[in-house]
Amino acid sequence: MRTSLFLAVASVLAASVSAHAGHDGPTTGAPVPTGAPVPPSVCLTTPTDASCATYNLPNATLTTAISDICKTSSFLPGCSLNTACTADASLPAALCAPLSILSTLCSAPDDVALTSAVCSKTYNVFCSATSLIAACKTQKAFPGLPSGKAVTGTVYSICQSMPSMTDCKICPAPEGGYSKCDEVAAWKGLCIDMPDMTECPPYNAMCKATPFAPFCDRAYKAPGAPAGPTPTGGDHSGHGSGHGSGHGSGNKTAAAVAVSGSYGLASAMAVVAVALAF
Known part of the structure; x- marks a missing residue:
């Protein structure tokens, strides 16, 4: 008789533990990598490669080079050109293209002491005399702008x-x-x-x-920077209520599961006590 009761109790305990474990939720592993970064194009270092005839220089490569020069030599004419083009989007695209600005900076031989650290690794490489990159032939330095x-x-x-x-x-x-x-x-x-x-x-x-207004028109004024959007605030009461309600509901559910598990375990222990009494 006692053997049968002990077997019954063991079954109840096993079921209770199994049910409780089921509420713990699945474990999550480390995130799976999405892939290696794309390597830079061969055209940035070997612009004579046949594929470079249809290659478009990355804008970020050009603007980073311009920034690296102008953050220490903002007084250079090419940096004045960059400032003017940044402030006024209506200026001629042919003069304000990033490659044209970088060409202006890197094509002034008198300024090489200030620009060579950047130009020797960027413009002078991918826009060398033998480069096949088409933009290097069309987006030239600002005509007539001295060093x-x-x-x-x-x-x-x-x-x-x-x-x-x-x-x-x-x-x-x-x-x-x-x-x-x-x-x-x-x-x-x-x-x-x-x-x-x-x-x-x-x-x-x-x-x-080249009657470029910022350089040639006394009356020219760069347009003012556009005002940013006015913050509207918004009613957070709904968000707070919903968040609190959902959070409370989750706690209640968890509490109910805990109570249920405790009740099942208590019942099993009661059966053990009865069995031992015989």
Whole structure:
């Protein structure tokens, strides 16, 4: 008799433990990798490869190179071009293409001391003379825009002879061949005010051939930055209520399962006690 009762109790206990384990939920393993990153194109290092004839340079590669130069040499004319194009999306795309801006920076031989660290690893490689990348042949440097060192020399020369001119206040005296200022803005203002000065023919020729408003139009103003959206706030009461209700409901369910499991275990123990009494 006792043997039968013990077997019955063992069955009840096993069923109770099994049911409780079923509520623990499945375990989850580590996330499965989605795949290795795509390697960079061979055209960034070997632009003579036949596949490069139809290759499009990644925008991120170009803008990163521009940023790397301009974060330390923002006074260069190519950086002024980048600033103008960033501020006004309506400017000519042919002049504001990232490759054109990078070409402007990397094609100025007088500025190589400031740009070579970046250009020698980017533009000078994938837009070399033998490159098959089509954009390198069509998206050229800004026509007629001098090097930063040349613009500095022009501004300094004018302001040495006519220091009272308003735009001479824009730039300090050069250090190491450059004035740490918006050199193009000073050059523009001086040569628009007095276009017949002996230093201004290069400026006049550039603006006649390429009348780029930020560099050539005294009245030009970059459009203001668009205002961001006004926060609307929103009613969080529904979210809070729903979240609290769902969370509470989950707790109640878990509590019910726990009570049920405890009740089953208590019942089994009661059977054991009865069996031992015999």
